[in-house]
Amino acid sequence: MGRLTKFGEDRAMAVQVIANDDQYILNHCTRFLTRRNTDARHNFGQYDPSDPRARICEAWRFPIIDSHAETDGADGGDDGGNYAFNRVTFVYRAGEPGSSGVAGAGGTPGQVGVIGTFAKLYEPIALSPVRFLGEPTGYFAVALRVPKGQAYRYKFMVDGKAMLDPVNPQQIREPNGHTWSRFFTHLCTQPLSFESWELAILERLVDHIMPFRTKDGQDFLQFFYNQLDAQQKKRQYLFSYRLDQSVGIVNFMDNLVAREERHHLIDYKICLELIADIVRQRATDIEPAKAPKEIFIGLYGEMASGQVAGWDTSRYNDPTYFLQMLRRHAFTGAFSHPKYGGNASALGWRYLADRFRNAGGETLFDWERAIEQPLGTNADYHG
Structure with a gap:
């Protein structure tokens, strides 16, 4: 060049x-x-x-x-x-x-x-x-x-x-x-596809899928951030956002349906509106995104069974299909390359590296060797 x-x-x-x-x-x-x-x-x-x-x-x-x-x-x-x-x-x-x-x-x-x-x-x-x-x-x-x-x-x-x-x-x-x-461009965190209320509902659904809202998950995120010195924090979090947003999974999904899976944007638009209406019926005195955890747990189970009380099948026939797609997107976002908008600062990979170790205490998921600098340590790969 x-x-x-x-x-x-x-x-x-x-x-x-x-x-x-x-x-x-x-x-x-x-x-x-x-x-x-x-x-x-x-x-x-x-x-x-x-x-x-x-x-x-x-x-x-x-x-x-x-x-x-x-x-x-x-x-x-x-x-x-x-x-x-x-x-x-x-x-x-x-x-x-x-x-x-x-x-x-x-x-x-x-x-x-x-x-x-x-x-x-x-x-x-x-x-x-x-x-x-x-x-x-x-x-x-x-x-x-x-x-x-x-x-x-x-x-x-x-x-x-x-x-x-x-x-x-x-x-x-x-x-x-x-x-x-x-x-x-890569690492974009500007909302592109969803309105604020849709992002909030998605966040609640993703919380139930991924491990980062569990006590162990939160302890890991907090420990990881606290152990960084000031210079590391400045470098690692240059493009990241709030750690309480399930390591950026919802941001990944927002980017995904804006580009690669744009054909699924209509699925999200319809289903998120249906979910908001159902949650609103079950928790009448509060915004759907702030409804108790138990309501989302119950709704999640109903969607998995395909039988959701109050779901308008004339607008979207199969809630299980939407849940399966949601899970696929959530897991992909949590563990894909951070350039795609999720896995903020490689926290998903760090979680796996911390969790899976051999008898000697060495990680079985040494992701840094394969990833470009400054995120990883590989000098030959450029992302």
Whole structure:
């Protein structure tokens, strides 16, 4: 890769353009965007029937969000400064007659750029043509060094005309009525999919699934945090949040249904509303999220049996299916890589490492050897 080029120096966190690697870009986009199927085989309820994204395999992968391991002396060098950034690659495909391209009807644009809240909104950043064996491919791309832990909005500028990303399904409507495409970087803790009351209900449900609210679990979290010195706390908790939020599982779920499992967002929206109504019927004098633990324990058991008193099956037929999905997402979030929004500061892994030891007292789950610095100790892996 080439040297990073400064862009937007007066911004607090100046975005930088990374030299394009055409092979990297083609490897990450062609298997999803060059398919010639015309049927909506990738629509699982998340798209309108006429949405062209329904023809695209895993459209949620765009823009490409990747780790940024390249060192640059002015921006961190060997001290891990680049760990706080992602490499974000924007890809635009010019439409081709008879292809599955969604960018337009044939022809190649003269200029393609991108504007977004990661840089100056009034200065488009140019996308360069992507080539294969010296020949144009119809793709345009640019890679940027963007801070982690945030959500951003953006649009493409094609021959001077602003347009939404025709591939990325994430969109956000501003209070002024304008719609933008959206993406978020690793370790994002900004609510993306759920309202505050939905997050609170989810937290109560997750509490019953995971061990971190038990006395042993809470003792472990408290012991782990107390044993860190001030410098370790500053490093380990740079991107984390409240430890009483089941090590970030709900945040992981919020991120998950915003991107990879967007087709399940409607399941959550319907079921959380049904659960809130049921809890409200059983605890009439208190907000559902603050209802006694016994009510959620009882509700959890009823959902497992498939027989929930007061559940409107005309809106969602199978409460057991939702519970199984909830459990899958909760366990995945607790023990996945922290970059996906859960397992805050690797507390899920630390819990396993502390719990499972051999006769000599050594951990049987030495996760740090496999994980990138500064979270782990592996110097070869970059996340």
